[in-house]
Amino acid sequence: MPLELHQTIQIPLDSPNRRDTRLRLEQFIIDMEKEMRQTILEAKTSINVCASISTLPPELITEIFILACHPEYDATGGLGNQEMCPLRLGAVCKAWRDLAWSFRQLWSSIVFVSRYRSTFDLEDVLDSWISRSGNHPLSIHIDAPCLISSCAESIIGILISTASRCKNVSLHLWRGHFPHFVNCDRWPILQQLSFKMPDLPMPREWDIGKSLAIFRSSNMPQIKHLHLPQYVKYFHIWPSALRSLTTFSVDYIYDDQAYHILRFTSSSLQEFVAQKLMSGEYSDGEEHRTLILSILRSLVLKSIDCNAGLKKLLSKIITPSMKELTIGLHDYDHSPIPSMPDFMSNLSRSLQRLHITCFQDSLGDGKSLISCILNVKSLLELNFTGGQQSYKALVDSLGPAASSGEHFPLLEIFTITVKMCFLPDEGLQEMLVYRCSGVSTTCVRLKTVHITTSRCCWKGMNVLRKALADSKSEITFATVNHCCLSQFFPPFLIQLIWLAGEDWASDSDEES
Structure with missing residues (x-):
């Protein structure tokens, strides 16, 4: 006990100095509380100083800041999950803020x-942000399609005033701006430019103005990535601006129109x-020769009206160095694609990742389509979405009972999404056990499997659990239900992904 406190409490309570004694005790308590707060603050500071991140040099911390705050743009000019900004980092502590x-x-x-339709002080915020950046090249992403004209014009004005410093520009605004x-x-x-608009009905060509001064190659010599809502009406006046493109998305x-763009950029384009x-309804009378796109590495083609446009385009291009291919067939067009076999045959030794969506009603159509892709020997990753018939044709071809030998000998990642049928069935179980167990000596073992279905039964899931109990692969099962499967799948075997939707089907449903 401190001496001064000991002396104070020894004074009798009936002493004339009782009031002074109370004041001294209260002051002592105040001083002690202040000292305790100071001690706690020093302890917390010592803990922060001892933290690993506090020992990092400022140069390394700033590099971490850049990775956290500077987003990566995808092929369409969009962003990933980019939620961090310098203001949030500066709120952590004084050292980080400085x-x-x-x-x-x-x-x-x-x-x-x-x-929102309007934003208060938007122009001041952008001006302040840009002024803090000094003379560094700017990357600007504006996603505000509902802004009124005055706010949008303020944004456009700021961009134009800083045009000489803009390196990446991504705009999602109303088309009139x-x-x-x-x-x-x-x-x-400028190296990357992305235009996006609200999803509204559009004409065949986008008329954004006759000048198109931004696309003059002499003023924009380094453009590498370009995303447009649709084909531009005056496209023919600036093909020279596309000569250096490596990524084009629309x-x-x-x-x-896609053929024209591929022809203009055949010497530089790596991703389309x-x-x-859609299928073109117009013809310019020009004979389209076959294009050999030797530089193209990634191709995404998704049909929305019918497969006629896809059929015509695939028959006109050859991509011998393709690494990644995404094909989306129209749900209600089940006609064969004559150009598919020849197109896929050119990819048999180069293609590594394939994403394909197909819904075939008949088993014959499903087999015909699947047979087009089975001869790709170099495939490492397959992402398949389809109906019951095309799904069965694929599973049967990859299982132990395949009549024509092993397919996809290098396949390591397999994602399957099946609608309108139950999973798993006997064929899928046999195929997964065969490909995940490493029994086959002519193909590698599947390392990752993702299964997504709208309907499944308890009995089938239990059978699949037992079949894959000894598997060392990562199995992910996604279904549209709320039931818990933890009693069926231990954590080391399967990761559960829950989506909103239907309940699990009962065994009686499966039988019916």
Whole structure:
């Protein structure tokens, strides 16, 4: 006990100095509380100092900041899960705030997302953010399709005023705002440009203005990645701007328009993405020769009206160095694709990742389509979405009972999404046990399997659990239900992904 406190409490309570004694005790308590708070603060500071991150040099911390705040753009100009910004980092502690505020490169990436019609002080916020970035090249992502004209014009004005420093620009605005943007011709270092609009009915071609000064190759010599909502009406006046493109993506496009773009960029394009491919109803009278796209590495073609556009385009292109292919067939067009066998035969030694969506009503059509892809010897990853018949044709071809030998000998990752039928069935069980167990000496063991289905029964899941009990592969099962399967699948065997939707089917449903 401190001496002063001991002396104080020894004074009799009936002493004339009782009031002074109380004041001294209260002051002692205040001093002790202050000392305790200081001790706690020093202890916390010592803990922070001893933390591993506090021992890192500022140069390394700033690199971590950049990885956290600077998003990576995909082929369509979109972003991943980018939620971190310098303001949040600066709120952690004083040291981080001082470091973030003084590091100009951290502020060179601007992400603005809004679903409101107007935003208060938007122009001031952007101006402040850009001023903190110093002279670093800017990456700007604006996702605000509902903004009123005055707010959108403010954004466009700021972009134009900083055009000489813009390296990546991604805009999701109403279609009427883009002509103001494309008429600017001062983009000397622009490398990535993405235009997106709300999903509205569009004409065959997008008329964004006759000037298109932004696409003059002399003012934009380094453009590498370009995403457009659809084919541009005045495309023929700026093909030279496409000569250096490595990635081109588009939301809506016709097969003849896609052919023109591939022809213009055949010497540089490495990735082509058509999210919604349609069949061209017009003809320019030009004979389309076969294109050999020796540089193309990734191709995405998804039909939305019928497969006619896909059939015509595949018959006109050869891609001998393709690494990744995504084909989306129309749900209600089950006619064969004559160009598919020849197209896939050119990929037998280069293709590594295949994503295919097909819904075939008859077993014959399913087998015909699956047989087109089975001869790809180099495939490492297969992502399949389809109906019951095409699913059965694929599973039977990969199982132990395949009549024509082993298919996909290098396959390591297999994702299957099946609708309108039950999973698992006997064929899938046999195939997974065979491919996951390493029994076959002519194909590698499956390392990762993802299964997604809308319907399944308890009995079938229990059979699959027992069949794969000794498997060392990672098995992921996703279903549209709320039931818990932990009693069937131990954590080391399967990861559970829950989606909202139907309940599990009963055994009686399976029998029916």
